[in-house]
Amino acid sequence: MNSYLRNAAALSVLAILTGCFGGPEQRPQAVIRDFTQAPVLKNPLLGDVKLISFLDPVRDHLADLPHSMLVVEVPVGGRMAARRLKLSETVVVFSGFGRLTVDRQIILLKHGKAVFIPANAVQHTENTGTEPLIYLSVIAPSYRDDLAEFVPKIPGK
Secondary structure (H helix, E strand, O other): HHHHHHHHHHHHHHHHHHOOOOOOOOOOOOOOOOOOOEEEEOOOOOOOOOOEEEEOHHHHOOOOOEEEEEEEEEOOOOOEEEEEEEOOOEEEEEEEEEEEOOOOOEEEOOOOOOOEEEHHHHHHHHEEOOOOOOEEEEEOOOOOHHHHEOOOOOOOO
């Protein structure tokens, strides 16, 4: 298994086991997902990227899960469409190099970098390297299509 896959698995289990489910009167139950077995999704609105959604409260019937988790792969030379989420997102880069623009701020991405993107920020991701850009995305609260808006361009670009 690639090191980024091991990292993603470890981060996923950590997030799940740190009390994501239930209140103090309930004992949380661990939920285990193997994202290497999750289906690869493509959304033509996002561009030529692969999405591996492996923890989703609606699809996985986990009503208490307060976030969605997916692995995103942006191919060499690829871009993700500019969008605004009404949700916050945290990105943890496993491999590759890229550029993430959050509103007007340009953030260089590489292995090990983590970025918090606040709700309602316009964001755009590009792969600037020679290998796929792969990162974990944690969206909170949980992602829904009606909470995302595609925008024609990044403000100030």
